[in-house]
Amino acid sequence: MPTTATLPDDWPALPDLSLALNRMGSFDWDLSTGLMHMDRTALEVFDLRPDEYDSRPESLTRRVPPAEAVRLDTLVTRALKSGSTSYGAYFRIRRRDGRLRWTHTQGRILRHDGDGDGDGRPHRIIGIVRDATPELSQSAERLGLDEERRRQTSVVEGTTAALAHARTVQDVIDALSDSHGMERLGSMGFIMGLVEAGRIHLVAEGPPGSFVPGTRYTRIDEEFPMSEVVRTLQPRFIDSREEFASRYPQLWSRIAWMDFSAAAYLPLIAQARPIGALGLLYQDKGRFSQEERNLLVALGSSIAQSLQRAMLLEQEHDLAEGLQQAMLxxxxxxxxxxxxxxxxxxxxxxxxxxxxxxxxxxxxxxxxxxxxxxxxxxxxxxxxxxxxxxxxxxxxxxxxxxxxxxxxxxxxxxxxxxxxxxxxxxxxxxxxxxxxxxxxxxxxxxxxxxxxxxxxxxxxxxxxxxxxxxxxxxxxxxxxxxxxxxxxxxxxxxxxxxxxxxxxxxxxxxxxxxxxxxxxxxxxxxxxxxxxxxxxxxxxxxxxxxxxxxxRTTDAPQGGGRLQQHVAQNDPQALCSARHMIRAAARAWGAEERSDEIALVADELVTNALLHTDGPATVTIRVLTGPERRLRVDVEDRSSALPRRREAGETGLSGRGLMLVERLSDVWGVEPRGSGKCVWCEFAVA
Missing domain, CATH: 3.60.40.10 (PPM-type phosphatase domain)
Structure with missing residues (x-):
């Protein structure tokens, strides 16, 4: 008779044991609070101790390189917004020893019941994370390369779009230095210099607080990386701190304190001549792949074209503004x-x-x-x-x-x-x-x-x-x-x-x-x-x-004043302005007590000129200096006919004008002026 095999006491294995033996950990992410629980195996995948994790996803950033974090966040956000119920992705983490390791995550998105009282919004993600190194080999690498190519295409398109609106050099710098620009370039900071009269003028200083005294202007023949790429018109890719120290010892002695692991320096070339150089600094980066080098060279060309356009626009604007200022x-x-x-x-x-x-x-x-x-x-x-x-x-x-x-x-x-x-x-x-x-x-x-x-x-x-x-x-x-x-x-x-x-x-x-x-x-x-x-x-x-x-009144000119007003036919507004001018001038020139008399006489003379001639009149009031200070009012018209006094009678409506002039002014008279005449009167001013 056949014998029955004896089964182990712990058979079948519990799910937790099965996951742990296959280096698969689990996580539970509460989207409302933002807290994410990770079991011990999941923390081991991230090479973290339990005391190094505080249930907040931000604590994982020390293990996930920035470029990988951006790609993963984009994937999860897209799944949440599109209504998907799951997602999966391969990404890399950096272990304690600095080496990169492929990891895979799979998540299930739980949403409120959209058909019931809920609104279909996501509220929780439950999933696994595992070490994907054994399974990936070349197939996963090809997948990563495809994603990398898509990322590179996005970087070129995003940077080109951001630079399209730059009209000044500062616009170019701002487009590259903002958070989106740094995210696209994948760098911690950048340095930019422009070629000016045989020197390189530093116009962007890199990460905050990283400016090196004495490098605002450097000669092109100096042993600095930006000078070298301008001289040779060839990019320089530095894969380690040791390489930087050995190649550029003079500059390294000043920047060794900075936390970067690699650097790329690109010549900015427009119309076959160098107009500047761009330096990019990287954290958590080893060697530059050929694809990354090609990408940076392409970006350098796009940045150079935008920079040259901005420089030309600034020069043209300065020229135009100089012309305008010269004519003012x-x-x-x-x-x-x-x-x-x-x-x-x-x-x-x-x-x-x-x-x-x-x-x-x-x-x-x-x-x-x-x-x-x-x-x-x-x-x-x-x-x-x-x-x-x-x-x-x-x-x-x-x-x-x-x-x-x-x-x-x-x-x-x-x-x-x-x-x-x-x-x-x-x-x-x-x-x-x-x-x-x-x-x-x-x-x-x-x-x-x-x-x-x-x-x-x-x-x-x-x-x-x-x-x-x-x-x-x-x-x-x-x-x-x-x-x-x-x-x-x-x-x-x-x-x-x-x-x-x-x-x-x-x-x-x-x-x-x-x-x-x-x-x-x-x-x-x-x-x-x-x-x-x-x-x-x-x-x-x-x-x-x-x-x-x-x-002001402290240093206002005194005496010798002269004001003039042209009064056209059928222009009551001009006549009103002339009255206002004469009254104000009389008050200002010391004849305030006689301002009403002067305004009345002048108004009578102007009215006579408009009524009895076919043209306009010009009234002038001025100060005559001498033994006796006097105000003189001149009213000119184009008629040579002299004014004459007429008896108005008891009920007459005209004929009293010259009587007023004679009674109120100290002296008056008529002078010929070419084909016309000038009727004038004077008033003594205390």
């Missing part, structure tokens, strides 16, 4: 009675340059002209037109023409230039002894006025067409708006680059600027800086010009 005033003259601050900011994108400008023009009689303008377009042609327009406008103003005439002549000049550009502009003629401002606006945005208490408001100014267009369409009339600037008040002129924001209405930008001025610092220079900073923060890409003028 080199200095702003000191203006008695006023504090002035000016700012210009070039467009930030590429070689964009605009026609924005400002100017401050000393005028006869202690007056001053201030200009802000913007020529259409963003190119060197706009800057060239701006330079010519600025010069002629300055010349017309310095000749003593009225503000309206200055603007009219400038428009005719621009129209006659061989250009299709137009320009917006605001011109202000200021008499700082009186505070009277005569403002002419040609299609430009309105100025702002900040009072001495810090409040700010928009200053509505009547305007005409932009310069060039008004001459083309025959609409050369530019109304003059007269306002009074009190001591301590500030006038703000700017171009639309300061108020235009992407996707926002211009009026909204003006309101934002008004609030910034209202809440800005009292110091004029600091206020100008703050407004420019706010413009940069707003993300606008247009260039910008800014002019601030604050009236």
């Amino acid at each position: 005033p080199r200095r702003i003259p000191a203006v008695p009675g006023a504090e002035i601050a000016v700012r210009y900011r070039a467009a930030r994108m590429g070689r964009d340059i605009g026609g924005d400008w400002y100017d401050v023009i000393p005028l006869p009689g202690g007056r001053v002209g201030t200009v802000i303008g913007d020529v259409q377009g963003h190119d060197t042609h706009a800057a060239a037109v701006m330079g010519q327009l600025r010069i002629v406008l300055r010349a017309y103003a310095a000749e003593g023409h009225s503000p309206a005439t200055v603007m009219t002549r400038a428009s005719v000049f621009l129209h006659e230039l061989d250009t299709d550009r137009f320009a917006t502009c605001t011109y202000v003629e200021a008499d700082l002894s009186t505070g009277v401002l005569q403002i002419v606006r040609a299609g430009h945005i309105d100025p702002l006025l900040r009072d001495r208490h810090g409040d700010c408001r928009c200053l509505p100014v009547d305007g005409g067409m932009p310069l060039g267009l008004s001459a083309e369409f025959g609409r050369l009339e530019y109304p003059v708006t007269t306002v009074e600037l009190d001591p301590g008040e500030t006038l703000l002129l700017c171009t639309d680059g300061l108020v235009e924001q992407p996707g926002a209405d211009l009026d909204d930008g003006v309101q934002v600027l008004t609030s910034l001025v209202r809440g800005g610092p009292g110091d004029l220079q600091k206020l100008a800086d703050r407004l420019c900073e706010a413009g940069d923060e707003g993300g606008g890409d247009d260039d910008m010009a800014l002019l601030l003028m604050r009236r």
